[in-house]
Amino acid sequence: MIDPERFDALAYVTAACPAVGLNLPQARLAELAEAxxxxxxxATPALNFAIDDHAVPAPVFEP
Numbered sequence: 540m541i542d543p544e545r546f547d548a549l550a551y552v553t554a555a556c557p558a559v560g561l562n563l564p565q566a567r568l569a570e571l572a573e574a575x576x577x578x579x580x581x582a583t584p585a586l587n588f589a590i591d592d593h594a595v596p597a598p599v600f601e602p
Contacts, residue, residue, distance in 0.1 A: 543583050548576035 549572040556563055556571075563571065 540587055541579055541583060543580040546576065546579050548572040548579065
């Protein structure tokens with residue numbers, strides 16, 4: 540799993556943008572990296588939450 544304390548968002552964004560065809564100025568890369576670091580920090584607890592293999596998803600509400 541990703542450790543949000545050690546994750547280098549700027550390095551990731553700098554490498555990923557050209558891979559998907561984005562050519563952004565350095566200032567924009569820094570802004571994007573800051574936002575991406577926040578996403579990683581918020582999502583990490585949910586991604587690290589253990590779910591039992593036999594867990595049944597909640598039923599879908601149908602009025």
